[in-house]
Every structure is written in structure tokens, then in C-alpha cells.
Amino acid sequence: MTVHEPTAPTDPRGGRPVVPSRSLHRPLGLGEIALGPGFWEAMQRTNAAATLGHCEAWMERLGWLANFDRAAAGTTGPDRPGWSFSDSEVYKLLEAAAWEYGRSGDPAADRAVRRLTARIAPAQDADGYLNTCFGHPGRPPRYSDLETGHELYCTGHLLQAAVARLRTVGPDPLTAVARRAADQVCAVFGPERDTGAGPAVGGHPEIELGLVELGRALGEERYTAQARLFLDRRGRGTLRGDRVPSGAAYFQDDVPVRDAEVWRGHAVRALYLAAAAADVAAEQGDDGLHAAVERQWARTVGRRTYLTGGMGARHQDEGFGEDWELPADRAYCESCAGIASVMVSWRLFLASGDMRYADLMERTLYNVVAAAPSADGRAFFYANPLHQRAAGAAGDGGGVSPRAETGVRAPWFDVSCCPTNLARTLAVWHTYAAAAGRRELAVLQYANARIRAELGDGRVFGVEVETGYPADGEVAVRVTDPPEGAAVLRLRVPGWAAGAVLEEGGRRRRAGPGAAVVEREFTRGEVVRLRLPVGPRFTWPDPRIDAVRGCVAVERGPLVYCAESIDLPEGAGLDRLAVDTSAAPADTGDGRVRVRARALREPGGGDGVLPYGGSAGSGAVEGGEPVEAVLTPYHQWAERGPTAMRVWLPAFPLP
Amino acid sequence: MTVHEPTAPTDPRGGRPVVPSRSLHRPLGLGEIALGPGFWEAMQRTNAAATLGHCEAWMERLGWLANFDRAAAGTTGPDRPGWSFSDSEVYKLLEAAAWEYGRSGDPAADRAVRRLTARIAPAQDADGYLNTCFGHPGRPPRYSDLETGHELYCTGHLLQAAVARLRTVGPDPLTAVARRAADQVCAVFGPERDTGAGPAVGGHPEIELGLVELGRALGEERYTAQARLFLDRRGRGTLRGDRVPSGAAYFQDDVPVRDAEVWRGHAVRALYLAAAAADVAAEQGDDGLHAAVERQWARTVGRRTYLTGGMGARHQDEGFGEDWELPADRAYCESCAGIASVMVSWRLFLASGDMRYADLMERTLYNVVAAAPSADGRAFFYANPLHQRAAGAAGDGGGVSPRAETGVRAPWFDVSCCPTNLARTLAVWHTYAAAAGRRELAVLQYANARIRAELGDGRVFGVEVETGYPADGEVAVRVTDPPEGAAVLRLRVPGWAAGAVLEEGGRRRRAGPGAAVVEREFTRGEVVRLRLPVGPRFTWPDPRIDAVRGCVAVERGPLVYCAESIDLPEGAGLDRLAVDTSAAPADTGDGRVRVRARALREPGGGDGVLPYGGSAGSGAVEGGEPVEAVLTPYHQWAERGPTAMRVWLPAFPLP
Structure with missing residues (x-):
């Protein structure tokens, strides 16, 4: 077994993204765990060898890095490229490179950290404010759009990046930048901001996570106190929700975090907020707050979570749906929401030692996080549906995808939050393996x-x-x-x-x-x-999940499987495949699974006739041709080119 | 039978919104058909007595009418209220009032026409341009945002309003306004505009419909020619689709209208475009174009249409989904898309005499158009889902709804296209009854x-x-x-x-x-x-519609029925009701239908446990309590207060 030894850990127990002051379990540090070859170590190597450089090259190409140079030089203006949150991608890449250096000691990762830090630091204003989108000539004023401006969100990611560096090599120039940025946030959004006039929280939670962790890393309790302020202010309807369909719930500004029963609204926002609440609860020994997060986790897992562990049922608002609203085809299951779910479950596990949290982490890691990047680490899924009706267009894979739904992994997105989020997550995967x-x-x-x-x-x-x-x-x-x-x-x-x-x-x-x-x-x-009995097995949905009623899925160990159109016999469309559940699914020997199935006859009707009638189409099963269908691990779907795909397959007979 | 005789028809065959120069069937005019008491005549009366005034009052309150006064006075500016398309609501109301006066001879409707015309006309510029959002000091320049500015869309509705007046009372001041507006459009967007530099079509089709019909009404073939130019330019990717998830398809700018196989993108846009294509095909004897619209209709009806006739499966982009993507809960089925579908089918019927078109019209009229307004004509559904998981909040009914999905009918919307569209459609319902x-x-x-x-x-x-x-x-x-x-x-x-x-x-x-x-x-x-055998019947979905697999619906004559939570016995949640299809549905005698059902046992699992497991939950049916469920016509849902609702009900045994 090859084991990389980190070259510069400051503390063998250091090098973890989450270090609660109080918890039942302590996450292991850099010097305490090292992976050998295998599924995740291979992904970590690809991440280091391909994804980090890929992300930096795209951000250079699109001017997201140069935004810092221009802010520093005072030459930015109305033509600044990128969304308001593009700075955060740079910070997440920086965080990924910092963890990667800690993990592997690869000097290239260290050089990337230094290179990025040298671009970022000069853009910081004298008072600590650091953002390339706001607060410069020709740009909107600081904190003038708390709903959608993402300034506090970006700062949160800056702080997390600084923590990564701090916990792997110790204080460096980034530490000072982060400290000044955090101090500026505390100065502007401290208790005196509670005037009741307008919002005093950011539309996208994240600053809270950064503040707590920087507070932990530096021993600065006032950062935790500021995170708590942000938490307590939320849920009181101060953010303007009238331009998003889900309203105040989009920002989790509808109900205070300790009162909420379930996650709702924008999934990544909801989950970052929950992770931060778990952090604050751990730091302040706030059992009520911790119980609220556990309750929301339980309700959401029981009613609003996909078989893959994916969260977010709606493309609209990238949000959670209602209970039992879990469509396979329009599943959003944003890669970043999967990552965020892992973040929440990890914090809950550390606090409680309850293995259910680690179970969900495994499911999500294998079937969302591992599904998102391509095998070469240079293309990504943003959304992770459980059913792709029409194969994506290969051409969609060429450049910046303007859309989250692509059907093929795209090298970059107009809103490109997932590549860097995956990078920083894969770089610390080993820290989730034991405690x-x-x-x-x-x-x-x-x-x-x-x-x-x-x-x-x-x-x-x-x-x-x-x-x-x-x-x-x-x-x-x-x-x-x-x-x-x-x-x-x-x-x-x-x-x-x-x-x-x-x-x-x-x-x-x-x-x-x-x-x-x-x-x-x-x-x-x-x-x-x-x-562990990892042989293939059928899995059935709760009958209240309307979208997959009468369907069955196949799992094998922690892996969810899917049928892809390229594996079907000629003429057996994915929309007419039904699985014979009287025969057990079987290993093919190459990591795939074989099931017995039938290709349903084309039902009557046809163009011009509404697809509803006086008799059920289930007779189509009996007349269908028997076929053998080979299923692929979901995390590999579309690796062989664009395909139609489905995880849930119509089943007969229903048990 | 009481029959209203119109007081001022210019021609007994006049008074129809659509009058093709060539068609197999000719729509009847004002003097040729009059309704007696019944379902639709009652809706027409409510429309006249309540909805017209309701719409005018809201538009006055919100300043959408005053926008015309301000444009005329030169006092408009950056603070102009309303979306860019608010002018079109005024025009649709004007059209509705004009038809209503033609239908009933009600002097109040005539006064409304004169009152609105007197507000609108002075806002027209000397060269015929008329729009309160663009082309004024402090406002963006004319035609500077063809993708989303809706200027041509608004003008199209102005022309349709003028046609209504022209065909009911003859030329009046509105005729001159419309003629000058149409001439201005022709001057700006004529053939010389085909330079290849940027788009030369509007993002939302509608101008085409207005131009053809005004051309028909005035005998001006150049208006039809201009509509044809707009049609021919579309589908060539000139509109910037990078900010909408469905891209160029959102505007139907992905494929030329005569090449497309199916409707896609924004549903109302797709359907207005198809209606205009049918009009142009009729005027110019273009059989290829007509066949394209028929082909798209057939494919869309066969694979992308709800049981209610509703179209549009996605909230995102208010758009069509893929084939067989017809979720009941997230069905958008925008009221305006239902109206637009009726418009298309009507044109196809007139051209072909094929009763399938009139069938779809009936289905859509009873289950989308009639479902949208409340019984009092003062509140409306914007979206018409087939499954409401959680009852709406009664409070949602109070004011301007910022959202399309409300769960209760709202008096007005931030984007309030449906009230006036319903008003103008109900006012001419009788013209669809015979030919x-x-x-x-x-x-x-x-x-x-x-x-x-x-x-x-x-x-x-x-x-x-x-x-x-x-x-x-x-x-x-x-x-x-x-x-x-x-x-x-x-x-x-x-x-x-x-x-x-x-x-x-x-x-x-x-x-x-x-x-x-x-x-x-x-x-x-x-x-x-x-x-006609209108007794209640079970209806089954095509097995390719994943969202309602294993479910059954109940219809009675042209009416689709639904279960509402308030009609269920205590404790029998709508998410646990299963219909026993071995017993036929039966009339209750008061227009409702009774089915035998069971309330499923609460499946195992629960909070904290993923709703997937090694055995199917169908055993829950056997253990369920027998209940009798009473179903209500879908068009009446939520009339007794907010309810959870579903059209498709899990069924057992499956036939």
C-alpha cells in the first residue's frame, strides 16, 4: 500500500475542515489517516492532478482571477466578468489546494496556494473588506444587495480557505487576510446592526460556517458570536423574497432555524445554514439548536431525500419540494447540495456518534459526489437527476454550460459552483473515513x-x-x-x-x-x-413517492445502479423497459448488474390521441419481449457518452 | 331561454375573433348564435358582471392604466410601475370589453371600451409607436430588448383589441390607433430589417396574431406579409437564450416553425406562435406550414398534454417538458397556455373540420379555462396543477400574488396575464360552439x-x-x-x-x-x-407517463374529477388514499362522484429513515381501512377553501 506522508503538517491531528470544540467524536488529522489505493484515493489523485489545474485555468480564462487584480489596481468597473459570487470559486479552489498540499505534500498544490493568495490579498481594502463585485468605482456599493449579492457568502469561503491553510501549514499571509475580513464583517454586522431597518444577514448562508471555523482555528470566540447573530437574525422575513417563487423560504428566512421542522427552499442555502447551526450548537453547548438540526435532518431524510442521497427536487429555485415530491426526471440533486448534506451529517455524527449520519454520508458520497466529476476530473454534473429522458447532446460538453441540466458532464458552467466545491471535498475525503x-x-x-x-x-x-x-x-x-x-x-x-x-x-x-x-x-x-453483503438487491420506494410508484431500483452495496440506453437491445427504449422482479438481480462480474426484463409493447394511441384511456396499459407487459438489461453504477452514468438513463424502473409483478 | 340580442352588430356574421379568409368551416358571428342559461352562459355573465370591472380596478390601483397617461404627458420615467408587458393587460381587457359589448349589448361594456381607448390613444407617438415601457425619457430605448421587452407582444394585443371593436361596432378611434401601430411595426421590421445583425423578432410571439387578424379585418394583406416575415425569421437562434434554462427553445427560436416536430420551450409562446402559423398558412394557402402545425399538435397531444388538456409541465421557464414528462404535482398548466391551446385547436378545426381539435378544446375549456376563475369571477388560478400536496394558505388570496403557484385563487398577480386573458376568452366562448x-x-x-x-x-x-x-x-x-x-x-x-x-x-x-x-x-x-354517456368512468394513463404510474383518474363526461382533502374522512390523508377499481365510480346526484377506496396504513420507516427499502409498500393497501371518497369536478377545486387535491389516485387492483 502506498501511503503519502504529508510534508508539512503543523500537528498530526491538524488538517481537518471541521474541529468542534465539543463533540463525542474527534475527526482525525492529516497525520492520523492516509488512504491506500482504491475508489476514493483514485478520485483524490485525479482531483490533484487534473481538477485543481482545470479550475484555475477556467477562472483565469474567464477573468474571475483577474477581477482581483483589477480591484487591487482600481481598474474594475461595470464590465467586470462573472456573477457576484465568482470570488467564492477562487476561494474554494484555494481551500482545495491547501487541503491537497496538506494531504499529499505536493509542491504544485503549495505553489497554487501561494499564487492564488498573491492575487487575492492585494484586492483587500484597508478596512478588511474584500470583494471584487461590490464597493469599487463603477460597481454597486458594499452590502447594497444582501439578498442576492453574495458578499457575505464569498467572505465565508475566504475564511474556510484560510482555515485550510492554517490547519495544514500554520499561519501564512492568508490568515491575516481572513482575520481582517472577518473583523470587518463583525464591525459592520455586529449587534448594533439590529435596528430593524432592512436585512442584516446574507441571502446565501456560508459566512456563518467560515466564522465558526476561523474562530475555532484562531480561538476567537467573537467570530462564533457573530455567526450566532447571523443565525438568530434569520427566519424573520427581513430578506425580500418577492422575486423568487419560493419566497422567504428560498433564503430560509421564513422560520427561525431553531423552530423549523424540515429543510425547504434553496437546498444548498438550507444545508449550509444547518451545518452552521450544528457548529454554533457545538461551540455554545446549545442542545436545543442541535436538536432542531437533528429533527430537520430526520424529517428531510424521511421524506425529501432521493435514493442517491441527493437533495433538492426542484429546478425552480434549486430547491426542496414538498414531502414526497421526489421526481426522478426533474430531480435537481445539485452536486453542491450533496456536498452540503455531507457537511451537515458529518457535524451531526461528530456530535452524536449516530451511525445513521455516516450512512447518509456514504450514500451521498458514492452516488452524488462521486457521480458529479468525469473520470478524468475535467468535466462535471451540476444537477444529478435519477432519470434522463433524452440523451444529452455531446456538443453540450464543449465549453461553459449556461444550464445546470446538461445530460453530459460539462467542463465549466456559467454558475460554476460545483467544480471547486467537489475539489475541496475530495481533497478531505479521508477525514470522513474514521473518527x-x-x-x-x-x-x-x-x-x-x-x-x-x-x-x-x-x-x-x-x-x-x-x-x-x-x-x-x-x-x-x-x-x-x-x-x-x-x-x-x-x-x-x-x-x-x-x-x-x-x-x-x-x-x-x-x-x-x-x-x-x-x-x-x-x-x-x-x-x-x-x-458486508454487497450483492445486488432490489430496492422499493415508499408508496407515497408518487413519481416512482410501481418502480424498483437496483443497489449493490452502497452503490445505486441505473439503466443506460446504450446497454439496451435495439428497439427496447428506456421508456418501455419493465423489470421482472421474480428473478433476483445478478452480478455480471465486471461491477455491473444484470436483471431480467421485458420491453413493453408500444401502447395504443399515438400522435394526436391523448395518452389516457379506458384501460390500463399494464397489458403491455405481458405482450412484451423478454430482454436482459445490464445496469451500471449510477456514478458512472454518461461516462461512455450521452445516454438516456433511469434509476427507477417499472417493475412486475409488484410484490 | 333568455337570449341577449346584441344592440350594435355591424354584420350578423361579425363578432368573431378569428375569421380566416379560407377555411372549411366559418365561425359564427354575433347575430348567428346566442347562448341560453347554462354552464358557459353563467361564466359569461360573471365575466361581464365581475371580472371586467375587477381587472380594470386592479390596473388602476397598480398604475398600469396611469402609465398611459404619464406616457402621453411625458411624465413617465424610471419609476414606471408594472412589468414591461403590463400594457398588454390593458389591451386584453379592452378586447374583452369590446367582445362583451358585442355579445350582450351591455352599455357598461361599451363605456369601458371608450374609457380605456381614451386613456390609451393619447400615449401613441406621432409615428404610431405605442408602448409605455420603452422609448420615453428615463426609459430604455424602443426595441432595445427584443428578447424580454415584450413591445411587439403588447402591440399584438392592441391589434387584437382593435379587431374586436371593429368586428362588433365597426371602425372607431381604436381602429386608427391600431392601424398606425401596425404600420409602425411594418416600417421598422419590414424586409429591409433582415440584415443579419441581431434579432428582428419579438421574444414573445403575439404580434403575428394581431397583424394577421387586423389584416383580415381591414383587408390589408401587408399585415399578413409582416406576420409571415416574423414567422420565417424565427427558429434561427437570433434571440439570446443564454439566460433562460431552456435556451433558444424558450422563444421557439431553436427550430423554424415549419420544421419543428413538437411544441417546446415556454408554452404560451409556443402556442401563440402555432396559432399565428395556422393563421398565416390559412391566409397564404401554405399547406406545408399548416401540416407542420398539425404535426406539432398531434405529437404534443400524444405525449405532452395533461388529462385536463393543460399544457406546460415545468414551472421552470413555464415550459413544456420532454415527452411523457407530465408530473401531476408540478404541472404548470398555465391558464394562458390553456387559452392559447384553444386558440390553436380552433384554427386547426376551422381549416380541417377535424373533430379531434374540438374535442381538445372542450377538455381544455372545462378543465383549464373554467378551473382558473373563482365562482365570483374575482380570483384566479395562474397554474393549474393536477395535485396539490399541501393546502394553500387562505392568506395567499388577499392581494397581488408574487407567485404563479398559490393553492388558492388570487385576485391579482405580479405577472397577471391570466385574468384579462380569461376575460377575453369567456366573452367569445359562444363563437366556439358551432361553425x-x-x-x-x-x-x-x-x-x-x-x-x-x-x-x-x-x-x-x-x-x-x-x-x-x-x-x-x-x-x-x-x-x-x-x-x-x-x-x-x-x-x-x-x-x-x-x-x-x-x-x-x-x-x-x-x-x-x-x-x-x-x-x-x-x-x-x-x-x-x-x-352522450356522461356517467362517471375510470381513466388510465399511458404506462410511459412515469409520474402517474399505477394511478387512476375519474372523469364524467368532459369533466375531470379530483379528490380534495376536506372530503376525506378524518385521518385518511390524500397521500395514503388508494382507489378500489373493482367497484365502478358512481354519481352522488349532486354533480360529484363516489369511489370505493382504502386509506393505506402508514408505511414503516418514518423520520430519519430513507423512504426506500427491501420490500414494496403495496402491502399497505391490504391493511388499509375501507373508506368512501367523494370526488369533485376539477374546475371547482379549492372553491370551498384551501385544500390538498389530487386528480390521479393510486389504484388497486391494477387491471
Whole structure:
């Protein structure tokens, strides 16, 4: 197993994006976990080798980087290119490069950090304000459009980038920039701003996340206090929602965060806000606030979440739908919402140790986060529908896509939030794989890895994980550094893994779902072995999800599968395929899954006749031709060119 | 039967919004048809008594009328209220009042026409340009935003209003205003405009309709030629589509109208364009263009149309979805798109005599057009979904709705295109009820009516229609003025009316679907009787419509029915109701329908558990409590207050 050792960590426990002051579990640092070859390590390498440079090149080409030069030189004006939030893409790239340097020690990533910092820093005003879109000659005044201007949002990303650098190499020029920017926000939006005249929050939550984490990293509690102010002001209808269809809910300004029952409105906004609320709750020991986020998570997961873990059912307003409104074809499932959902669940896991949060993270990581980038790391899905009716046009993949829905991965978008968000997320994937409790090591995501964690009680617990997961369900955890005395090794058993088996200490037993827990003294070299049943299985929807009634999906381990039009026999359109659920789905041996199906006869009617009539079309199944359909992991869809695709397939007979 | 005689018709055959120079059928004029009491006559009365004044009052209140005064006085400026298309609402109201005066002779309607004309006319510039949003000091220059500025769109509505006045009372001051406005458009957008530099069409089709009809009314072929120029220029990608998700298709600027296979993009735009193409095809004898519109109609009806006749599956871009993308909950089915669909089908019927067009008109009139206004004519649905998951808030009904989706009818909208569009459509409903062929009278929509039509061969054919339709299926057509010699009486038999029976001349026979045709000499006083089976029936969707798989709808005659939450027993949520299709639906006797159903058990899972699992939830049906559900005509939904509602209901057993 090849393991990269970071070259410049300041603290072996450093290098994590989220470090709550109080939590049941502590995320591992740079020096505590390193991945070996496998699904996620390959994605991390592609991210480092391709995506980071790809993002920087596009932002240079489009002038989003030069916006900083122009702001610094006083030459910006009405012709500034990019949306108001383009600065944030630069900051997310900077954050990604900083984490990547921490992870791999790759000098190219370090150079990227220094190069970007050198462009950004000079654009900061004397009072700490830093934004290329507002507050310059020929540009709108500072904070003149809190609803849609994204100034505070951009600043939040700047702070997160600074935290990444701070936690991997220690204080550097970016730290000072971030500190001054945070101070400027506190000065303008402090308690004296609560005059009741107009909004005093940003339309897109994010500043809160940046403030809390910079506060944690620098020990500045007033940043957390400012984040709390922003949280408490929200939900009181101060933002003008009259120009968005979902109104104040779009900004989560309809109900205070601690009163809300479910996530609603713009999905990324809702989830960034929830993550920040979990952070503030952790810092201030606010159990009520924490419970509110857990309650919203539970309701949203139970009624507003896709099989892939994707969130956001509406293209309109990029938003959550109502309960049970989960259309497969118009699923928005924005890549950034998947990332944001992982951020929320991670914080809830750290606070509670509840494996359900890690379960949802896995589902979302494999079926949203991993689905978004192309295999070469140079093109991306913005929306991640579960049904593509018509194959995208190959030509859509050429340049800047003006649209979120493309049908093929696009190299860049007019609104290009996902590439850099994916970059920063993949760069820290390993930090989600395990966590340390007071006297336990919890392994949460399975990948080849070397872990050497300091437990809460100061002891060290080292293991090496070997697995072919997710293709293979066997996970071997070899103890390399046993802690002295009894300790706990907790291995997550996913909710779908009924029948999982744990072998340890010469015994074999059923485990989970939830977790397989071994609590005893450990011996150097011993192996704890978890066997997860990753064979293909049918999955059925709750009957209240109208959009996929009568349909079945196929999953295999943590992976959701899909049918693609190029795999169907000639003439068997994806809109006429029905799966025979009396035959179990079977492995093909190459990571794909075979199901028995029929190609329905073309129903009667036709052009000019309304597609409704006095008899149901289910007779079409009986007359259909038997076909064998091969399904592909959803995260690979459209990798072989534009295809029509569907995750949910009409089923017969219904069980 | 009370029949209003118009007081000032210039020609008994006048008073119709659409008068093709060439067509198989000629629409009847003011003096040729008058409705008696019934469904539509009641709506026409409410329209006259309430809606016209309601619209005028709102437009006065919001300053949309004063915009004309300010433009005339030179005092308009950056603070002009209303969207760029607010002028068109005034014109549509004017058109509605003009038709209403023609229909009823109500002096109040005539006064409204004069009052509105007196406000509008002074705002016209010396060269004929007339628009309150562009071309004034402090406003953007004329035609500086062809994509979204709606100037040509507004002018089109002005011309249609002038046609209404011209065809009901003859030339009046509005005629001159319209002529000068049309001439100005021709001067600016004539053939010399085809320079290839930028667009030379308006983003929202409508000018074409106005030009053709004004051309017909005034005998000015150059207006038709200008409409043709606009049609021919479209579909060549000259409009900038990069700021709308559906791109150039949004404006139908992706494919030339004669090459397109199906309607796509913004639904109202697509349908106004198709109606104009049918008009131009009729005027110029362009069979290829006509065939293109028929082909698009057929494909769209077969794959992109709701059970209600509604069109437009997406809130985003107010647009058509892909084939089979017909979600019930997010159905947009804009009221104006329903009206526009009626406009297209009417033109296709007149040209072809094909009853399928009149069938779709009936479906759309009863289930979209009649659904939009409240019973009192003072509130409206903008979108007409087939499933409302959560009841709207009663408070949403109070003022100007910023949103299209309200769940309750709203008195006015920020974008308030539907109230005035409904007003002008209801005012001419009777003109859709029958048509004259060369030697035939075709009765298309059933209502109590007195018809005395001049056939194409100059003979007169008079009948009186007596019916309780749609509640009752018996239609008695009493011949009052038989033409001399043999003639044809053609009675539409709707596509759903399998088993219809015709009684005439002492015989009784099966009729249609399509039409019941009686060709012979007629006798004064004889009665031709059509019995349409309007009893309640189950209707099933094509299995390719994913959104309603496994569901059934209930129809009764031309009416689509729906379940409303207030009619359900306590605890039987609309999201857990399943209809037992082994028992036929039954009349309740008060216009509603009773079905046998079960209230499904609450499935397992719950908050915090993803709504997907290893077994289907269909077992929930067996354990469900039997309930009786009473369904209401869809056009009445939410009339008793905000409710959750659904047209498509999960069904068992599936036939």
C-alpha cells in the first residue's frame, strides 16, 4: 500500500475542515489517516492532478482571477466578468489546494496556494473588506444587495480557505487576510446592526460556517458570536423574497432555524445554514439548536431525500419540494447540495456518534459526489437527476454550460459552483473515513487506509484497513498499534447490510445494522473482519413517492445502479423497459448488474390521441419481449457518452 | 331561454375573433348564435358582471392604466410601475370589453371600451409607436430588448383589441390607433430589417396574431406579409437564450416553425406562435406550414398534454417538458397556455373540420379555462396543477400574488396575464360552439343555444339546442330554420363518448366518436337527439407517463374529477388514499362522484429513515381501512377553501 506522508503538517491531528470544540467524536488529522489505493484515493489523485489545474485555468480564462487584480489596481468597473459570487470559486479552489498540499505534500498544490493568495490579498481594502463585485468605482456599493449579492457568502469561503491553510501549514499571509475580513464583517454586522431597518444577514448562508471555523482555528470566540447573530437574525422575513417563487423560504428566512421542522427552499442555502447551526450548537453547548438540526435532518431524510442521497427536487429555485415530491426526471440533486448534506451529517455524527449520519454520508458520497466529476476530473454534473429522458447532446460538453441540466458532464458552467466545491471535498475525503472517541476508534467509510489515532483518553489506536470495497464487501481491520487496556473498535454496518457478519477473536457473529462493536483489549497484528453483503438487491420506494410508484431500483452495496440506453437491445427504449422482479438481480462480474426484463409493447394511441384511456396499459407487459438489461453504477452514468438513463424502473409483478 | 340580442352588430356574421379568409368551416358571428342559461352562459355573465370591472380596478390601483397617461404627458420615467408587458393587460381587457359589448349589448361594456381607448390613444407617438415601457425619457430605448421587452407582444394585443371593436361596432378611434401601430411595426421590421445583425423578432410571439387578424379585418394583406416575415425569421437562434434554462427553445427560436416536430420551450409562446402559423398558412394557402402545425399538435397531444388538456409541465421557464414528462404535482398548466391551446385547436378545426381539435378544446375549456376563475369571477388560478400536496394558505388570496403557484385563487398577480386573458376568452366562448360549412352546420360544444347560421352556399340553417350538459348527456337539437333541400347537421361526439346514441327521423343508431352526421332535408320543428354517456368512468394513463404510474383518474363526461382533502374522512390523508377499481365510480346526484377506496396504513420507516427499502409498500393497501371518497369536478377545486387535491389516485387492483 502506498501511503503519502504529508510534508508539512503543523500537528498530526491538524488538517481537518471541521474541529468542534465539543463533540463525542474527534475527526482525525492529516497525520492520523492516509488512504491506500482504491475508489476514493483514485478520485483524490485525479482531483490533484487534473481538477485543481482545470479550475484555475477556467477562472483565469474567464477573468474571475483577474477581477482581483483589477480591484487591487482600481481598474474594475461595470464590465467586470462573472456573477457576484465568482470570488467564492477562487476561494474554494484555494481551500482545495491547501487541503491537497496538506494531504499529499505536493509542491504544485503549495505553489497554487501561494499564487492564488498573491492575487487575492492585494484586492483587500484597508478596512478588511474584500470583494471584487461590490464597493469599487463603477460597481454597486458594499452590502447594497444582501439578498442576492453574495458578499457575505464569498467572505465565508475566504475564511474556510484560510482555515485550510492554517490547519495544514500554520499561519501564512492568508490568515491575516481572513482575520481582517472577518473583523470587518463583525464591525459592520455586529449587534448594533439590529435596528430593524432592512436585512442584516446574507441571502446565501456560508459566512456563518467560515466564522465558526476561523474562530475555532484562531480561538476567537467573537467570530462564533457573530455567526450566532447571523443565525438568530434569520427566519424573520427581513430578506425580500418577492422575486423568487419560493419566497422567504428560498433564503430560509421564513422560520427561525431553531423552530423549523424540515429543510425547504434553496437546498444548498438550507444545508449550509444547518451545518452552521450544528457548529454554533457545538461551540455554545446549545442542545436545543442541535436538536432542531437533528429533527430537520430526520424529517428531510424521511421524506425529501432521493435514493442517491441527493437533495433538492426542484429546478425552480434549486430547491426542496414538498414531502414526497421526489421526481426522478426533474430531480435537481445539485452536486453542491450533496456536498452540503455531507457537511451537515458529518457535524451531526461528530456530535452524536449516530451511525445513521455516516450512512447518509456514504450514500451521498458514492452516488452524488462521486457521480458529479468525469473520470478524468475535467468535466462535471451540476444537477444529478435519477432519470434522463433524452440523451444529452455531446456538443453540450464543449465549453461553459449556461444550464445546470446538461445530460453530459460539462467542463465549466456559467454558475460554476460545483467544480471547486467537489475539489475541496475530495481533497478531505479521508477525514470522513474514521473518527476518534474518548476510548474508541470508529471506522466509518471503508477504504484501504492506515490509521493511527489518538483517542480522547490520550491512548493511541492504530489499524490498517484492507478492502476491495465497494466492489467487495470484506473489510479486514488489522490492529497495528493496540491501545493499552480495553478499548472500543466500532465499525459502521450500513443500514442496507442486513446479514453482515463480524469475525474477531476467533468468533463469528451477526453485526448491525448500525455498528459492529468490539470492546476489549486488542493485540498487535490481530485482524477484525467485517463481511458486508454487497450483492445486488432490489430496492422499493415508499408508496407515497408518487413519481416512482410501481418502480424498483437496483443497489449493490452502497452503490445505486441505473439503466443506460446504450446497454439496451435495439428497439427496447428506456421508456418501455419493465423489470421482472421474480428473478433476483445478478452480478455480471465486471461491477455491473444484470436483471431480467421485458420491453413493453408500444401502447395504443399515438400522435394526436391523448395518452389516457379506458384501460390500463399494464397489458403491455405481458405482450412484451423478454430482454436482459445490464445496469451500471449510477456514478458512472454518461461516462461512455450521452445516454438516456433511469434509476427507477417499472417493475412486475409488484410484490 | 333568455337570449341577449346584441344592440350594435355591424354584420350578423361579425363578432368573431378569428375569421380566416379560407377555411372549411366559418365561425359564427354575433347575430348567428346566442347562448341560453347554462354552464358557459353563467361564466359569461360573471365575466361581464365581475371580472371586467375587477381587472380594470386592479390596473388602476397598480398604475398600469396611469402609465398611459404619464406616457402621453411625458411624465413617465424610471419609476414606471408594472412589468414591461403590463400594457398588454390593458389591451386584453379592452378586447374583452369590446367582445362583451358585442355579445350582450351591455352599455357598461361599451363605456369601458371608450374609457380605456381614451386613456390609451393619447400615449401613441406621432409615428404610431405605442408602448409605455420603452422609448420615453428615463426609459430604455424602443426595441432595445427584443428578447424580454415584450413591445411587439403588447402591440399584438392592441391589434387584437382593435379587431374586436371593429368586428362588433365597426371602425372607431381604436381602429386608427391600431392601424398606425401596425404600420409602425411594418416600417421598422419590414424586409429591409433582415440584415443579419441581431434579432428582428419579438421574444414573445403575439404580434403575428394581431397583424394577421387586423389584416383580415381591414383587408390589408401587408399585415399578413409582416406576420409571415416574423414567422420565417424565427427558429434561427437570433434571440439570446443564454439566460433562460431552456435556451433558444424558450422563444421557439431553436427550430423554424415549419420544421419543428413538437411544441417546446415556454408554452404560451409556443402556442401563440402555432396559432399565428395556422393563421398565416390559412391566409397564404401554405399547406406545408399548416401540416407542420398539425404535426406539432398531434405529437404534443400524444405525449405532452395533461388529462385536463393543460399544457406546460415545468414551472421552470413555464415550459413544456420532454415527452411523457407530465408530473401531476408540478404541472404548470398555465391558464394562458390553456387559452392559447384553444386558440390553436380552433384554427386547426376551422381549416380541417377535424373533430379531434374540438374535442381538445372542450377538455381544455372545462378543465383549464373554467378551473382558473373563482365562482365570483374575482380570483384566479395562474397554474393549474393536477395535485396539490399541501393546502394553500387562505392568506395567499388577499392581494397581488408574487407567485404563479398559490393553492388558492388570487385576485391579482405580479405577472397577471391570466385574468384579462380569461376575460377575453369567456366573452367569445359562444363563437366556439358551432361553425358553418359549405352545406353543413356543425355543433361543436353543447350548451343551450339558439343558432341561425348562414351556410357557405348561402342557405340559412337554424336550430335551437337544449341540454343540461355537461351534467346531463342528452342534447336535443330542434330545427327552427331548415335550409331548403338537403344539408348536413354534424354533431360532435367526444372521443370519450363510446356508446353515444343518435335519434333522428324516428331512427336510433350508435354515433361516433368523432361526429354524428345527419345528411338529408330537415323539417321545421323536428328534433335530432344525441345521447352522450356522461356517467362517471375510470381513466388510465399511458404506462410511459412515469409520474402517474399505477394511478387512476375519474372523469364524467368532459369533466375531470379530483379528490380534495376536506372530503376525506378524518385521518385518511390524500397521500395514503388508494382507489378500489373493482367497484365502478358512481354519481352522488349532486354533480360529484363516489369511489370505493382504502386509506393505506402508514408505511414503516418514518423520520430519519430513507423512504426506500427491501420490500414494496403495496402491502399497505391490504391493511388499509375501507373508506368512501367523494370526488369533485376539477374546475371547482379549492372553491370551498384551501385544500390538498389530487386528480390521479393510486389504484388497486391494477387491471
